[in-house]
Amino acid sequence: MTTFWRLYARSPAAVAGLALLILVIAMAMTAGLLFPGNPLELAGPPLIWPFQDARFPLGTDNSGRDIAAQIFHGARISLLIGLCAMALAIAIGIVLGALAGFYAGLADDILMRITEAFQTLPNFLLLLVLVAVFGSTLPTVAIAIGLVSWQAPARLTRAEFLSLRTREFVQAGRTIGLGDATLIFREILPNALPPVIVYASVVMAVAILLESALAFLSLSDPNVASWGNLIGLGRGVLRSEWYVSAIPGVAILVTVLAVSLVGQGLNDALNPRLRRR
Amino acid sequence: MRILALAGRRLLSSVPTLLIILAGLFLLLQLAPGDTVDALVAQMGGGDQKMADELRRFYGLDAPVVVQLGRYMWRLVQLDLGYSAIYGKPVANVILERLPATLLLMGSALSFAFFAGIALGILAARRVNQWPDTLISTLGLVFYATPSFWFGLMGIVVFAVKLAWLPPGGFETVGAGYAGLARVLDIARYLVLPTLTLALIFLAIYLRIMRASMLEVLTLDFVRTARAKGVAEQAVIVRHVLRNALLPVVTLIGLQAGTMLGGSVVVESVFALPGLGRLAYESVVQRDLNTLLGIVFVSALLVITVNFVVDLIYARLDPRIG
Numbered sequence: 001m002t003t004f005w006r007l008y009a010r011s012p013a014a015v016a017g018l019a020l021l022i023l024v025i026a027m028a029m030t031a032g033l034l035f036p037g038n039p040l041e042l043a044g045p046p047l048i049w050p051f052q053d054a055r056f057p058l059g060t061d062n063s064g065r066d067i068a069a070q071i072f073h074g075a076r077i078s079l080l081i082g083l084c085a086m087a088l089a090i091a092i093g094i095v096l097g098a099l100a101g102f103y104a105g106l107a108d109d110i111l112m113r114i115t116e117a118f119q120t121l122p123n124f125l126l127l128l129v130l131v132a133v134f135g136s137t138l139p140t141v142a143i144a145i146g147l148v149s150w151q152a153p154a155r156l157t158r159a160e161f162l163s164l165r166t167r168e169f170v171q172a173g174r175t176i177g178l179g180d181a182t183l184i185f186r187e188i189l190p191n192a193l194p195p196v197i198v199y200a201s202v203v204m205a206v207a208i209l210l211e212s213a214l215a216f217l218s219l220s221d222p223n224v225a226s227w228g229n230l231i232g233l234g235r236g237v238l239r240s241e242w243y244v245s246a247i248p249g250v251a252i253l254v255t256v257l258a259v260s261l262v263g264q265g266l267n268d269a270l271n272p273r274l275r276r277r
Numbered sequence: 278m279r280i281l282a283l284a285g286r287r288l289l290s291s292v293p294t295l296l297i298i299l300a301g302l303f304l305l306l307q308l309a310p311g312d313t314v315d316a317l318v319a320q321m322g323g324g325d326q327k328m329a330d331e332l333r334r335f336y337g338l339d340a341p342v343v344v345q346l347g348r349y350m351w352r353l354v355q356l357d358l359g360y361s362a363i364y365g366k367p368v369a370n371v372i373l374e375r376l377p378a379t380l381l382l383m384g385s386a387l388s389f390a391f392f393a394g395i396a397l398g399i400l401a402a403r404r405v406n407q408w409p410d411t412l413i414s415t416l417g418l419v420f421y422a423t424p425s426f427w428f429g430l431m432g433i434v435v436f437a438v439k440l441a442w443l444p445p446g447g448f449e450t451v452g453a454g455y456a457g458l459a460r461v462l463d464i465a466r467y468l469v470l471p472t473l474t475l476a477l478i479f480l481a482i483y484l485r486i487m488r489a490s491m492l493e494v495l496t497l498d499f500v501r502t503a504r505a506k507g508v509a510e511q512a513v514i515v516r517h518v519l520r521n522a523l524l525p526v527v528t529l530i531g532l533q534a535g536t537m538l539g540g541s542v543v544v545e546s547v548f549a550l551p552g553l554g555r556l557a558y559e560s561v562v563q564r565d566l567n568t569l570l571g572i573v574f575v576s577a578l579l580v581i582t583v584n585f586v587v588d589l590i591y592a593r594l595d596p597r598i599g
Contacts, residue, residue: 128558132562234430
């Protein structure tokens, strides 16, 4: 564990990313303590500038809701959606990629056709369609984002499986009579996982960006304090009170940056060939 | 010639993919609550059930799903994209009206992201681990993490509201009656911010890939040989390293074509551009099934075409292929 931490800490960017991520998680966890009650409740006069009023450190938006409260509660939403969508995408991707890579042949062809179909279709369009069909509640949005993000993990897993299935330990497993399922999930998968786990951070970063884009277009859950919702709201007062859109955007930037840096740090730490940097 | 045959074969194999996409989407959209007639009736300000049923019969929406799908596929083979109930025009016309704006936006964003990304990636790789590299890599990372619509909005605040250098939205100056070069320059002025916004994340990606690719190629044997021969560093980079380092970036263009189309939905919304992206968003909201499927068809065609061109370029760059 300490060697892993030492490898990880070699890159200052990765450590900075981890610090930022911890900051965002802290924001999410203390949201209930620092800003109790519903963040979408009216709190004061509308359109107060940040740093003017001690009650509203980050100002208020068009309707008079506390921006700081929305930022803190929004951290919960973004992290939650990012994690759930990522988990779903990785789960689907691993299962499909494992099946395609292990069985090869016809199963591989069919699954690759489906993956190609999903990749030819712009994934944001598919996301729009899914949200239109199944609604805009938070769980639906998370599932929809997961459903459009599984292609790359599937390809990664498939590539790993294709190269691992011919190794001796697989042959040994077959010789002692292990079934296919056992071979896939207990023998090969633990070896195939590292690149996929690292890619999970990219999936999470993209999921957060996708959710904020949906919220901006008013297609995400309007009853939660999402950062994208706030940016969309601030569009109406962009000329004068541009801080309403600016502040949540910075929050999104910091979160996605943190997740990306942590992912890169994990990649560098786990990849023994990257000693050059 | 072999290149053409190879790329052509990949093109042909995309046809079943296209059909899968369309059939899948058609079936998926049947699950949507409310259909075109509901949206039409809402637009008309309400109507009774009889009128709704009559409209459904007119548009053929009362037939069973399988029959509708069959009819749609049959019309598609004849390249008839159907009729848009919301716009009152054939879908093909609606799409053709909006296509130029999107193509222009995507084309300029792709070119900018490609050339700027490559240039910055080369620069970063040349000065690896020194301050230009750190600066460029950090910028790349920040651009990657920036939500594009937020960048667009901030761009509007800075350049259109505060500085008034660029227009805040729209495609060209309405009613000015420009023609020829004046019109081109006018449209170019309107497209500066949208292009930068759309190109942002792809710039970051190409930058990173180009830098990594250059670093990898610079360690290969033939580069060492060229330097030993006494070739100037500039010539080594341009004539030997570049061609090899470009390969991953070119492949990436093909893979990211679809993502760029998705990104144009948001950018067109922010800057009020009359393009396909916004049309797709409106079709989803208005349940205009035919238009949405038409857009999906056209965008899939676009992605397949871009992949075809990328295949050709790739074969041209890498003599080992074809």
